[in-house]
Amino acid sequence: MVEYWNSIIWPMLEGAQMTVLLFFIAIIISIPLGFLLTLAVKSSFKPLSWLAQTYIIVMRGTPLLLQLLLICFGLPMLPIVGEYLVFDRFVAACIGFILNYAAYFAEIFRGGLLAIDKGQYEAAQVLGLSKLQTTTRVILPQMFRVALPAVSNESITLIKDTALLYAVAVPELLHFAQTAVNRDFTIVPYFIAGVIYLIMTLILSLFFKWLERRYKFE
Amino acid sequence: MALIEVTGLKKSFGTNEVLKQISFSMNKNEVVAIIGPSGSGKSTLLRSLVNLEQIDGGSVQIDNDFLVKDGVYAKPAEIKEVTSKMGMVFQHFNLFPHLTVKQNLEMAPSLRKTESASEIEKRSKDLLQKVGLSEKANAYPSNLSGGQKQRVAIARALMLNPDILLFDEPTSALDPELTGEVLKVMKDLAEESMTMIVVTHEMGFAREVADRVVFMDGGEIIESNNPSEFFSNPQHDRTKLFLQKNLK
Numbered sequence: 319m320v321e322y323w324n325s326i327i328w329p330m331l332e333g334a335q336m337t338v339l340l341f342f343i344a345i346i347i348s349i350p351l352g353f354l355l356t357l358a359v360k361s362s363f364k365p366l367s368w369l370a371q372t373y374i375i376v377m378r379g380t381p382l383l384l385q386l387l388l389i390c391f392g393l394p395m396l397p398i399v400g401e402y403l404v405f406d407r408f409v410a411a412c413i414g415f416i417l418n419y420a421a422y423f424a425e426i427f428r429g430g431l432l433a434i435d436k437g438q439y440e441a442a443q444v445l446g447l448s449k450l451q452t453t454t455r456v457i458l459p460q461m462f463r464v465a466l467p468a469v470s471n472e473s474i475t476l477i478k479d480t481a482l483l484y485a486v487a488v489p490e491l492l493h494f495a496q497t498a499v500n501r502d503f504t505i506v507p508y509f510i511a512g513v514i515y516l517i518m519t520l521i522l523s524l525f526f527k528w529l530e531r532r533y534k535f536e
Numbered sequence: 537m538a539l540i541e542v543t544g545l546k547k548s549f550g551t552n553e554v555l556k557q558i559s560f561s562m563n564k565n566e567v568v569a570i571i572g573p574s575g576s577g578k579s580t581l582l583r584s585l586v587n588l589e590q591i592d593g594g595s596v597q598i599d600n601d602f603l604v605k606d607g608v609y610a611k612p613a614e615i616k617e618v619t620s621k622m623g624m625v626f627q628h629f630n631l632f633p634h635l636t637v638k639q640n641l642e643m644a645p646s647l648r649k650t651e652s653a654s655e656i657e658k659r660s661k662d663l664l665q666k667v668g669l670s671e672k673a674n675a676y677p678s679n680l681s682g683g684q685k686q687r688v689a690i691a692r693a694l695m696l697n698p699d700i701l702l703f704d705e706p707t708s709a710l711d712p713e714l715t716g717e718v719l720k721v722m723k724d725l726a727e728e729s730m731t732m733i734v735v736t737h738e739m740g741f742a743r744e745v746a747d748r749v750v751f752m753d754g755g756e757i758i759e760s761n762n763p764s765e766f767f768s769n770p771q772h773d774r775t776k777l778f779l780q781k782n783l784k
Contacts (some may be wrong), residue, residue, distance in 0.1 A: 441630035444586050445644035446620050446695065457645060459634045535634050535676045 326498040326507050333491035334514050337480045338489070340408070340519075344415040344476060349469070351416065352423025359428060370424070377421035383482050390486040396464035406486045415476070416485040422472055431457070463533050468528035473517045481515075491515070537600060539564045539700065540585065544570060544594035546607075547580055554580050556631075556755040557594070564699075565729040568744035572752035573778060578735045581752070582702050584650075585733075586619050598622065599699060616759075621692030627705040631677040631683040631692070637664065638673040641692050648696075656695075663691040667721050683714030687721055701725065703734040739783055743767055751775050 324351040356466075358370035377385070390410045393403035434457060442452040451454065495511035538561035547555040554577045562568050570578045583589040585596060587603065596603040602610055603618045610618065632640050643661040645651060650660075664670050667687040677685055686706055693701060703722065707715040720740050726732060726745050736742060742749050742763060749766040751759045751774075759766070759775045767783075770776045 341539070435628075435630070437626060437628055437630035438632065440588055441624075441626065441632070443588065444619070444622075444624040445692070446616065447644060447647060451647055456632055460632075465635060533634075534676050 319396065322502075326494075327493040327504075327510065329498070330491055330507065330510060330514065333489055333494040334518070335492040336408070336483070336488065338475070338496065340412060340415065340480050340483065341473075341477055343412050344419055346421035348416045349423050351420035353427050355424035356427040359522070374421045374531065376533060377418050377455070377509060382418050383485055383531055385418055386411060386482055386486050389414045403498050407486055411483050411486055412490055415479070419472070419476060423469070423524055426462060426468040426472060430461035430463075433464045434460050452491070463535070466526065466530055466533070470523065470530075473522055473526070477519050477522060478515065485523070538562060539566075539599055540652075540733075541597040542581075543583075543585055543597075545581070545584060545596065546592055546593035547577075547584060547591045548588060549585050550634050554585070554755050555591070558757060559594075560760075562731070562733070564731055564746065567726045567730075567732045567734070568748045569746035570733065570750045571730045571737070571739070571742055571778075571782075572758075576737050576752040577755040578600050578752045579704050582733060586622050586624050586702060587615055588624075594781075601631065603683070605621070614716060620696070621699045622702055623696055623700070624702045625689050625697035625704065625706050627708050629677070629682075629689045629709075630716070631685055631689055633677050636674050636676055637669065637680070637688050640677070640688060642697050644692070660697060661690075663694055664688075666724075667691045668717075674681055681714060682710045683717045686710065686718045690718075690721055690725075700731045700733070703732065703736070705735050705737065707736070707738055737782070739767075739779075742776060751778065 339364070343348075355370050355374065357368050361367045361370075369472070390407060393405075394400045396403065438456055438460065439452060442456045447455065480490060481492045484492045486497065491511055491514060495507040498507035539762075540560070540562045542558060542560040545558040545560075554575075556583060558577075560581070561654055572578050578684050580589055583602070583745050584591050585598070586767060590609075591604060591607075592780070593607040595607075597605075598618050601614070601618045601722050603615060604610070621770055621782050626706060632643070635643060638660055638701055641663065643657050645656045645659075646653065661670070663719075664673055664719070667690060669684060669687055669691070672684060672688070677688070680688065690706075706722070710718065713739075717772055719738065722732070722734065722741070723745050734741070734746070744763075748757065748760060748762055751766070751770075758772050759770065761771075766775075767779065
């Protein structure tokens with residue numbers, strides 16, 4: 319029994335490592351990228367703003383799975399440039415997640431900006447702050463604070479979305495669970511996978527709860 | 537020479553003309569109360585002085601420097617220089633919610649880098665004491681009452697040593713029992729000869745503290761006089777009507 323347990327749990331934990339790695343890579347790059355997109359949307363240079371808005375519409379309006387399949391299997395099929403677009407599956411998946419999640423984070427940050435009262439800009443101006451100082455000292459800290467619950471939500475979704483890697487054959491948590499289910503004809507691995515996902519999302523939501531308390535400004 | 541000199545100021549929002557050829561001047565150490573019905577343009581006039589509203593015509597001169605000359609604005613650097621002589625206190629306080637009281641006071645001066653950190657700290661301490669909030673230095677604005685927030689906002693404006701302090705309905709967002717503590721601070725400032733323009737609905741404050749009361753209606757200055765004359769002997773029908781409604 320213990321032996322069987324070991325034979326399924328270790329591969330799954332290894333798969334979970336892949337999940338966690340993808341999560342961190344995606345979150346660390348897509349949050350700043352999302353913020354740049356927000357700035358692009360708000361830009362007074364109209365073509366840039368339109369481009370960013372179109373990007374967000376496309377990335378939010380099509381399934382992440384479709385985007386992943388396109389990057390992993392579609393791009394290499396392109397004539398001429400295709401052969402240069404063959405990525406390692408994991409790298410391709412990271413690119414897909416980053417591009418997709420950046421669009422969501424951009425919308426979250428835009429919402430955060432909308433929540434800031436115009437009196438904050440006025441007070442900063444009257445106190446003689448420059449545009450840059452107003453942005454970095456007054457607006458951004460408040461924007462991130464307002465956006466925190468939504469960022470938390472999106473991060474939890476990201477953990478669960480890593481299961482989409484299954485579809486592009488990157489050996490992550492769900493992949494090993496499915497392998498064990500097929501091999502041993504038992505549903506136990508599904509439950510184990512579920513528990514591992516649950517532990518990861520729980521840790522993440524506790525972390526964000528802590529962040530929210532830490533930056534409560536009370 | 538007047539400290540503030542406004543001539544022929546015009547301002548419209550779309551087709552709505554909110555300020556019609558306003559001319560107005562005030563001297564150093566003067567306290568002017570601007571009163572009038574809502575929509576009369578009094579807040580817009582005040583906001584025009586610190587470049588929070590873009591005016592459409594006329595001139596604004598502060599301490600002999602033009603902010604706007606015949607409808608043409610000064611260069612950005614000059615605008616910054618001119619407006620830096622004025623501090624502003626808003627109806628809704630506009631404190632920075634992510635900073636403590638002390639940080640609210642010290643941020644702008646420390647970004648200016650004209651004083652050492654210890655000088656700034658000393659002045660913020662003194663000013664908090666002056667507005668009676670020394671014990672709240674490390675509190676966040678969300679933990680303060682409206683009256684306390686407005687006193688912090690006044691202290692924050694004073695941190696930059698303005699020559700003129702502008703108040704835009706400073707007590708209008710407060711519960712009646714909290715207006716007293718804010719008016720007291722403003723009265724103290726007036727006694728220290730601070731030059732102040734106060735847009736207000738507080739007739740008592742206008743009568744007791746102001747050197748001059750300006751009555752605006754429909755984008756025009758209808759009447760301007762010293763408080764005792766203004767309240768006991770208003771000249772215009774519109775002033776009389778307004779006072780009848782607003783003085784119990």
